[in-house]
Amino acid sequence: MPKTHTLADAKREQRRAYWTLVLPGFLIYISVMAFPTIFSIFLSLSDYSGGKLFGGKPVHLVGFKWYQNLFSDEYFYLALKNNMWIVFVSVFGQIPLGFFLAYVLYRGIVKFADFFQTMIYLPTVISTVVIGILWKSFFAPYGAFPELVRLFNPQYEYGISNHPMLPVLFVILWMYTGMYLIIFIANLQKIDSAVIEAARIDGATEGQTLRYIILPALSGVLVTTAILAISGSLKSFDLIYVMTAGGPANRTSVLSIYMFDKAFKGAPRYPLANAISTVMVIISFILIGLTKWVEKKFGGRE
Amino acid sequence: MxxxxxxxxxxxxxxxxxxxxxxxxxxxxxxxxxxxxxxxxxxxxxxxxxxxxxxxxxxxxxxYQDAWVRGKFPSLILNSIIYTGITTVATLIFSFMAGFAFAKIPNKATKYIHGSFIIGLLLTLQSIMVPLFLIINWVGLYNSRLGVLIPYIGIAMPMGIYLGTEYIKAIPTALIESARIDGATYMKIFIAIIVPMAAPVGVTVAILTVTGTWNEFMLINILTSSDALKSLPVGVQKFAGALSSDFGKQFAALVIGLIPMLLFYMFFRKEITKGVAAGAVKG
Incomplete structure (x- = not known):
């Protein structure tokens, strides 16, 4: 008998329903994501050195000591430089390549588009750990890579590489290009194909159609993929941890590996590790802000 | 000419x-x-x-025979199924529930709570890894299934909330109002109307959660130490990564490690590519 419900009853039921629906997810989210994020900043400013979190040795705030520590460590800059290389390869390698492949498939220039797409995307779904060990064995001195090079250059001798980041960057390009292919194809398919056909009938070349119709329609997606690439690059951990663990002599270290080593290798240095992760978040916000600024300045006009 | x-x-x-x-x-x-x-x-x-x-x-x-037995693959695969299955189901339920509330039940708190989930889309695992490790230790969940599952669910929530809320918003409010007039409670509406109508976006959320959770390596590696709790990626890394000269076995272990995802991809190729495109919303 809904008629007997008063307005206040209905309001109360509504409020109770709202919180019953929201709270389970929200509490989990708060406790494993929101709170740890804030806690991380607090830790980076403290002198916590392991042991009981509450009720153990008293924890004091020590200001920006760990940040100073960090900025005077040459390994921090080495890791940062490697991260920037990954950002570079992602933004200027994966995205253009992914776009090119998506464009060829979308325009129906080749047959078997479905087959090409399925195969090129395949590496992305496989666990990074499997990929990392596979390539580690492939590039190893006793692996297949030296053999393969010797097919073309019989004099090739395996030596310690002067550029240990090169294989890592190659694998990153290999693994994730398919993801950008998928994103671009999905967004290309949203463009009204009548517009493209009309332009072609009016005599626009393939290049002009691309330049004046397709690229402008995708400018928003380009920015989104750039942001994905930047934040993904700064996060890269699994692949490098498995392939090189940052070696030889930290030369393939990245910020996340550097942080992991400080927190979980040897004597734990949690405040320093949290200073690193805070710096990582700040860098990623700066780079994302920069991307948005570039978009505003140079493109994105409807 | x-x-x-x-x-x-x-x-x-x-x-x-x-x-x-x-x-x-x-x-x-x-x-x-x-x-x-x-x-x-x-x-x-x-x-x-x-x-x-x-x-x-x-x-x-x-x-294969060697790697299967010595790598303890049956238990690794079972563990991965447990982690991925429970995380996916819980993420679906919780994010649909909250998404329904955000989209269709007016409340002043929505702006802030929904907003905090959206910020979560930008948070990285790195920034919570160390504090999470300390907190899980502190509450006594280190090296337990629950200590892995709760973080996994929390990490998958922002994407589920984002996609779920957007989708449920598009369900006609008139449907819900007429059910309300007929005396249905919000819980009944959730089960009878929202869940069936939001099933398509549920597939997307499930795909993203399954691929993300199945391949997750960094967190579970630091949150557990016992063999019995390891997931497939951790097991493969510990077993195959250590076989630096026994290549045959290492390669077999890697193939076993990639087969589940390969099968998943073969069966859900269309849904996976759709999900990836839908999930590319960060920023």
């Missing part, structure tokens, strides 16, 4: 040929390493050392 047309079509044909060559090149690049891996998993380690690039002379299965 004819000449012009001829040269043009020749050029077009060359261009087309080149395009095919490029596409085939990238396809071969993408799958050759995997084929190389699969082929070598059937060689004995001795044969691999002599023949690193060719097909096996004798196809042997002994690597």
């Amino acid at each position: 004819r000449d012009v047309k001829d040269t043009r079509s020749t050029r077009a044909r060359i261009n087309l040929g080149l395009t095919y060559a490029v596409m085939i090149f990238f396809t071969v690049m993408a799958i050759y390493p995997l084929i190389w891996l699969a082929m070598n998993s059937f060689k004995t380690t001795t044969e691999f050392q002599l023949n690193k690039l060719g097909i096996p002379r004798d196809w042997v299965l002994v690597n």
